[in-house]
Amino acid sequence: MTSSQKNRMKSRDHNAHSVSLCAGHSGLTGGTGFIGSHCVVELIQANHSVTVISNLANSVTDSNGYPVSLKRVELITGKNIKFRKVDLLNLLDLEKVFEDEKFDIVMHFASLKGVGVSCKEPLKFYYSNVVGSLNLISVIINIKGRPHSSKPANTLCKKYCVKKFIFSSSPAVYGKPIKFPIKEEYATGVGITNPYGKSKYMIEKILNDITLIDKEWKIISLRYFNPIGAHPSGIIGENPTEIPDQLMPFIIQVLKRKLPYLTVFGNDFETPDRTCIRDYIHVVDAARGHLSALNRIANGKCGGFEMYNLGMGKGHSVMEIVKAMEYATGKNIPIKIMPRRLGDVPCLCCDPTLAAKNLNWKTTFTLDEMCRDVFNWLKKNPNGFDDEKKQELKQG
Amino acid sequence: MTSSQKNRMKSRDHNAHSVSLCAGHSGLTGGTGFIGSHCVVELIQANHSVTVISNLANSVTDSNGYPVSLKRVELITGKNIKFRKVDLLNLLDLEKVFEDEKFDIVMHFASLKGVGVSCKEPLKFYYSNVVGSLNLISVIINIKGRPHSSKPANTLCKKYCVKKFIFSSSPAVYGKPIKFPIKEEYATGVGITNPYGKSKYMIEKILNDITLIDKEWKIISLRYFNPIGAHPSGIIGENPTEIPDQLMPFIIQVLKRKLPYLTVFGNDFETPDRTCIRDYIHVVDAARGHLSALNRIANGKCGGFEMYNLGMGKGHSVMEIVKAMEYATGKNIPIKIMPRRLGDVPCLCCDPTLAAKNLNWKTTFTLDEMCRDVFNWLKKNPNGFDDEKKQELKQG
Numbered sequence: 178m179t180s181s182q183k184n185r186m187k188s189r190d191h192n193a194h195s196v197s198l199c200a201g202h203s204g205l206t207g208g209t210g211f212i213g214s215h216c217v218v219e220l221i222q223a224n225h226s227v228t229v230i231s232n233l234a235n236s237v238t239d240s241n242g243y244p245v246s247l248k249r250v251e252l253i254t255g256k257n258i259k260f261r262k263v264d265l266l267n268l269l270d271l272e273k274v275f276e277d278e279k280f281d282i283v284m285h286f287a288s289l290k291g292v293g294v295s296c297k298e299p300l301k302f303y304y305s306n307v308v309g310s311l312n313l314i315s316v317i318i319n320i321k322g323r324p325h326s327s328k329p330a331n332t333l334c335k336k337y338c339v340k341k342f343i344f345s346s347s348p349a350v351y352g353k354p355i356k357f358p359i360k361e362e363y364a365t366g367v368g369i370t371n372p373y374g375k376s377k378y379m380i381e382k383i384l385n386d387i388t389l390i391d392k393e394w395k396i397i398s399l400r401y402f403n404p405i406g407a408h409p410s411g412i413i414g415e416n417p418t419e420i421p422d423q424l425m426p427f428i429i430q431v432l433k434r435k436l437p438y439l440t441v442f443g444n445d446f447e448t449p450d451r452t453c454i455r456d457y458i459h460v461v462d463a464a465r466g467h468l469s470a471l472n473r474i475a476n477g478k479c480g481g482f483e484m485y486n487l488g489m490g491k492g493h494s495v496m497e498i499v500k501a502m503e504y505a506t507g508k509n510i511p512i513k514i515m516p517r518r519l520g521d522v523p524c525l526c527c528d529p530t531l532a533a534k535n536l537n538w539k540t541t542f543t544l545d546e547m548c549r550d551v552f553n554w555l556k557k558n559p560n561g562f563d564d565e566k567k568q569e570l571k572q573g
Numbered sequence: 574m575t576s577s578q579k580n581r582m583k584s585r586d587h588n589a590h591s592v593s594l595c596a597g598h599s600g601l602t603g604g605t606g607f608i609g610s611h612c613v614v615e616l617i618q619a620n621h622s623v624t625v626i627s628n629l630a631n632s633v634t635d636s637n638g639y640p641v642s643l644k645r646v647e648l649i650t651g652k653n654i655k656f657r658k659v660d661l662l663n664l665l666d667l668e669k670v671f672e673d674e675k676f677d678i679v680m681h682f683a684s685l686k687g688v689g690v691s692c693k694e695p696l697k698f699y700y701s702n703v704v705g706s707l708n709l710i711s712v713i714i715n716i717k718g719r720p721h722s723s724k725p726a727n728t729l730c731k732k733y734c735v736k737k738f739i740f741s742s743s744p745a746v747y748g749k750p751i752k753f754p755i756k757e758e759y760a761t762g763v764g765i766t767n768p769y770g771k772s773k774y775m776i777e778k779i780l781n782d783i784t785l786i787d788k789e790w791k792i793i794s795l796r797y798f799n800p801i802g803a804h805p806s807g808i809i810g811e812n813p814t815e816i817p818d819q820l821m822p823f824i825i826q827v828l829k830r831k832l833p834y835l836t837v838f839g840n841d842f843e844t845p846d847r848t849c850i851r852d853y854i855h856v857v858d859a860a861r862g863h864l865s866a867l868n869r870i871a872n873g874k875c876g877g878f879e880m881y882n883l884g885m886g887k888g889h890s891v892m893e894i895v896k897a898m899e900y901a902t903g904k905n906i907p908i909k910i911m912p913r914r915l916g917d918v919p920c921l922c923c924d925p926t927l928a929a930k931n932l933n934w935k936t937t938f939t940l941d942e943m944c945r946d947v948f949n950w951l952k953k954n955p956n957g958f959d960d961e962k963k964q965e966l967k968q969g
Contacts (some may be wrong), residue, residue, distance in 0.1 A: 296782075296785070296786065298786075299779065299782035299786060300707070300710060300714070300779075300783060303707055303779050303782075304707055304711065307703060307704075307707075307775075308704050308707060311699055311700055311703075314696060315700065318696070364763070366762050366763070367760070367763060372779075372782050375778055375782070379703075379775050379778075382771055382775075383695065383696075383699050383768075386692075386695035386699075386768050386771070387695055387696060389692070390692065390693060390694075390695060
């Protein structure tokens with residue numbers, strides 16, 4: 178990391194340091210993923226003890242099976258990261274992790290993601306996301322074996338974890354909102370068109386119901402809008418997928434010449450430049466939102482089940498993102514206009530007032546900075562984490 | 574069974590016989606329960622082959638662990654009923670049953686029920702109902718092990734079951750409907766106040782999504798209103814629970830002098846006699862609704878995911894039910910008026926037109942007949958199935 182990068186990071190972390198954080202042991206499911214790994218950095222830098230839980234389903238690992246993203250996090254933080262490989266659907270192994278670790282809080286990032294993919298494999302999404310979350314909750318409250326399974330419930334022995342929980346939700350829970358910007362009080366669950374969004378909605382409902390009967394539970398659900406960018410160090414970022422489902426990964430594939438042009442779906446929307454407007458946030462801001470939520474829970478301020486929008490509160494159009502990426506990279510991004518996709522609304526932005534008020538959180542990175550960090554990550558890691566693996570295999 | 578009872582049953586089963594039924598092998602989860610056991614009778618009488626699947630969680634069994642309700646069904650039908658004890662949460666055992674049985678259709682009755690109880694134990698309800706249903710679906714499409722588990726998916730080997738499914742849903746999915754009578758096209762999921770209803774709603778959403786990507790799936794969800802009554806033979810009926818959550822079981826406890834009076838929640842509703850109106854149907858009509866649904870699927874008429882209200886289309890007030898039960902039993906039922914319960918609406922009745930049109934189904938029993946059959950069952954089995962068990966233990 179260059180010294181200018183270090184200074185930039187320093188100047189940016191006022192959110193994390195503006196609050197008094199309680200040290201504690203956090204368990205992060207999906208901590209090897211894009212947002213999870215950035216959150217591990219923020220937690221470590223705020224002196225938290227962290228254990229990452231992952232099934233490594235979509236993670237690049239080294240020859241020892243250790244996730245490359247965590248090796249990189251170790252590089253940024255100078256600390257060793259504790260890691261446990263476990264699938265949330267494997268209840269017995271999961272229970273063992275909780276027995277060993279005795280977490281003070283759980284941050285639940287693990288999730289299958291992608292609106293399009295979820296429509297093709299609904300059962301897989303409901304299984305991984307809904308059953309995975311139910312397993313996690315049942316382990317925290319220490320139901321030995323599953324309810325109604327052949328194993329008896331044992332609620333008397335020592336608890337494995339305190340009932341503190343932060344959930345990575347999504348604005349997809351709002352379905353088709355009737356008004357913008359979206360406030361947390363707006364209805365959820367109505368008009369959600371894909372299993373991904375429905376699974377997030379179901380989990381929120383389950384979490385809410387659990388807090389209603391047990392006041393010890395403190396749960397914050399974070400509905401973050403479109404996280405892009407990468408760690409300013411350029412050491413961690415989003416590992417590319419073959420078929421990008423979202424705008425920024427799509428642009429990256431075009432920049433890497435893996436795709437000939439960017440498909441822009443619709444230029445006849447009622448927006449200034451006629452293309453769709455969405456609320457983008459820097460992944461480090463998203464990660465810090467989790468830290469702020471953790472702080473609210475640790476300080477005893479969380480009222481039971483709370484949900485917050487994490488967004489900039491203003492949006493950027495597809496063409497604005499394209500231009501910002503052209504500016505950041507100095508390269509031309511060819512586009513092709515195609516018809517609108519079914520269900521795309523002109524503008525999808527949130528009102529982040531509640532997060533500012535209760536979590537003391539707001540976005541700190543501009544769009545240009547998000548684009549610069551994406552490009553920085555891309556320059557240093559043209560193939561994401563895959564290169565490191567290949568290099569290691571070569572050496573090994 | 575007396576000859577008059579036999580005649581009565583004969584005259585009643587025109588629904589079942591008015592349609593040409595394909596024989597086949599049906600798997601009934603929860604087939605030992607109130608509605609499930611009545612459905613077994615109807616299926617057997619329509620020459621279907623049936624295997625009952627149950628974890629026996631709430632079932633009375635004989636000294637061999639065989640469900641008493643099925644022994645009684647054997648008494649009515651003169652046939653042996655095949656039974657497999659398995660918990661839907663035990664995926665490996667469940668898979669074994671499907672491997673052995675090769676069902677042509679699955680009817681999914683198994684569910685934790687009770688609005689009040691579900692608010693006290695939400696996690697248990699979500700687990701049993703949602704995960705149980707997901708397991709059932711994943712076994713039918715033969716995903717070996719769970720998705721994302723350590724076991725590889727094996728979708729190439731022989732299917733264990735055809736993709737035909739009938740789901741016992743609930744009008745609870747409508748939440749707080751804005752208009753009455755309730756039509757199937759009305760919104761679901763909005764304003765559901767209890768985990769029981771939410772779990773049914775979630776399952777419907779999952780089932781619907783599955784039919785969207787795989788046109789082989791034919792699923793009918795039956796939202797039946799308040800099933801009461803008992804088999805006209807008096808041989809099977811609803812096994813009593815200690816703390817009744819619904820009107821008829823409550824009345825039964827009063828008739829048995831286990832409770833001093835019936836609590837009537839609210840006599841200030843905007844209804845003719847000021848008490849709540851609900852849509853009651855005879856349990857045999859509910860059971861026949863499943864037979865009609867099976868027939869629609871077997872005849873290739875089901876379009877993918879379909880849902881139907883099963884109700885009389887007109888309601889009866891609490892006081893009408895009390896009077897009808899007093900008339901049927903010749904006994905006085907003391908009542909005590911208490912304030913309204915939170916969320917109770919004056920009238921909850923359905924429009925059963927769609928079921929009449931597509932399923933060729935309508936209710937055939939009157940309220941007086943429902944009450945008579947309850948009393949008949951009650952006279953013959955003052956303690957439900959429990960007496961039989963006690964007697965057997967005494968003899969054994």
